[in-house]
Amino acid sequence: MGTLGDGFGGHLGFVPRTGMPQVFDDRTRDACIVVPGIMGSVLEDTATGRPLWGADPRVLTDRPAGTGLLDALHADPREQAADAATALRAPLTRIHATALLTRPWWLPILKGIEPYTDLLKTLQGVTLAPDAVAPFPYDWRLAVAYNGALLARRARAHLTWWRERVAARPEWRAAGERQPRLLFAAHSMGGLLVRAALEQDPGLAADTRAVITVGTPFLGSANSILKLNLLHASPKPGWLPRRLQPLAATLPGVHDLLPGYRCLDRGLDVDRLTPGDVARFGGDEHLAARSLAEHARYRENGFTLPGHRAVVGEAQPTVQVLDEEERAERVVAVGRRHSFDIGDDRALLRHPDTGLPVRRDASGDGTVHVPSARLGTEAVTYVFSQHSSLMRHDEVLRQIRRIALERPQGAHLAGNGEGNGPGLETPHLGGTVGEPLTLHVTGLNTPAGVRLSVHSATTGRPGHPLTLRRDPDFTDGTLTTRFTPDTPDLYRVILDTGAHVPITQLVLAGLSDA
DSSP states (O other): OOOOGGGGTTSEEEOOOOSSSSOOOOOOOOOEEEEEOOTTTEEEEETTTEEEEEEEEGGGGGGHHHHHHHHTOOOOOHHHHHHHHHHHHSSSOSSEEEOOOOOOOOEETEEOOOSHHHHHHHTTTTBSSSSGGGEEOOOOTOOOOHHHHHHHHHHHHHHHHHHHHTOOOEEEGGGSSOOOEEEEEEEEEHHHHHHHHHHHHHHHHTTTEEEEEEEETTOOOTTHHHHHTTHHOOSOHHHHHHHHHHHHHTOOHHTTTTSSOOOOEEEOOOOOOOOHHHHHHTTTTHHHHHHHHHHHHHHHHHOTTTTEEEEEEEEEEEEEEEEEETTEEEEEEEEEEEEEETTTTTTOOOOOOTTOBOOOOOOSSSBHHHHHTTOOOOEEEEEEEEEGGGGOOOHHHHHHHHHHTTOOSSOOTOOSSSOOOOEEEEEEEEEEEESEEEEESOSSSSSSOOEEEEEEETOOOOOOOBBOOOOOTTTSOOOEEEEEOOEEEEEEEEEEEEEOOOEEEEEEEEEEOO
């Protein structure tokens, strides 16, 4: 076995037979940056070292401990005001991000997020050395513009360091002699950070070969309004929603996920959100104004990501627009699973006979609808997957590997770009121990050959397979079953059709407040 340096772990090259030329493993010379989504970074208190987010998901079922952590995450006025200039002039220090998530996590509405361990291993397996891959943990509570400026600085430093290291290793020339460039792999809100970083630093954009966005809400996500509206949506919210809604209302990062597209269904028309609308739903008017102004700027000017490839989850039940209802003097945002088409003149497409806006289900990954995730590029691939587990999905990881190695993109993975396929839906507010949780499976003609199971996401404790049946309350063939959790825990629901990569979703079950 021949080798070309420790960076390849002794496996880059080998001589198959005497007299035959050396054959090398396929590697990229480029540096890679992994940018997680919202909730995807571990946060801790800088002064005390106390973990505030992402260390142990059991705090989500421990009311006293969870309450203290969520209260500590509230953004103060300086954190709310922080922008790109703040990041360059005087970065914030009260809370800092230490690492990417290594354990699953969950919150109401935003639902679950899985660790990024598999993604890091995938990229480390195709680079000249594992440290060519740099994770970028960040304080996701703060504004995209602020974190984008930090990302630009970190990416430039990493690329400069990596180029120096490659230049000092002549034995790595077997992988080519092209100057290393950057490849970004970004999940969810991480794609917005990459866009902000490259727009702020044109030189960095020129040094970027490819940007892979996975489930990035370029147009925003209607789920952000449902999160801000948590206290209004339920007459008796549990302790977690009671703590989460006031927290979300202080966070610039949550407001930066507001939908910038026309999402308020008025029946005869469809409106965009105003800062006043967001405030009535439970958000912060000033943070909303800043976010919606950014959406307007991108609508007018746009920004093209270099080498952009988008991986888009589809076929999952996804809230795309909102209705507004008055309930007992409360303004309630109600999520709807349809969207609207816009013509080249930016006008709504209307039915020729009724004049009503044409409504259609564009589907999505359960959090981000398809049009939002595929904006800005024709290089789109689709996969049947929930938003939280996209970065653990085998086919997504294969696609990222192929892009890193600069191979031609494959077909549409397991998806077809038409929203037709298996989907999974779990309760977006979680559940209570001892009370049944209703689980829905969509897009299948029959339960035959379909396996749905629930496991503990914290201990790995297996659960029993569940029996799916037709739900008489649905006319589209939706399958339904119930699962009763017996202990407070974060659970992973797994849908295996036998024909696709399994679809997973996380759901939390806590103790009753009573």
